[in-house]
Amino acid sequence: MAxxxxxxxxxxEESLTQGFYELMKRMRVVCLPADxxxxxERGLTVLNGHGIPYRIIxxxxxxxxxxxxxxxxxxxx
Numbered sequence: 001m002a003x004x005x006x007x008x009x010x011x012x013e014e015s016l017t018q019g020f021y022e023l024m025k026r027m028r029v030v031c032l033p034a035d036x037x038x039x040x041e042r043g044l045t046v047l048n049g050h051g052i053p054y055r056i057i058x059x060x061x062x063x064x065x066x067x068x069x070x071x072x073x074x075x076x077x
Contacts, residue, residue: 004041007032007057019052 010016016035023029023043030038036057047054 004059004061005038006041006044006059007036007038008044008047008054009034009036009057011053011055015053018050019047019054022046022050022052 010019020029020037023037023039023046026046027040027043029043032038041059044054044056
C-alpha cells in the first residue's frame with residue numbers, strides 16, 4: 001500500500017508554529033506557499049496528541065505529492 005500524504009494548514013500563527021515544530025522533529029514536512037504543508041498521514045496523530053488544531057485540505061498518494069512539489073518549484077523559478 002502506498003504512503004498516504006495529507007495537505008494541511010493551521011488556523012493561526014500559534015498552532016502553525018507549534019504544529020510545524022512537532023512535525024519536523026519526527027518526519028519530513030513539505031512546505032508550500034500560503035502556509036500549507038504536506039505531511040505523512042501519521043503526522044495527524046502527532047498533531048492530535050499535542051492538541052494542535054489543523055485543517056485537512058487534501059489527502060493524496062506520494063506520487064501526487066511529488067508532482068505538486070515539482071509544479072510549485074517550476075512556478076517559483
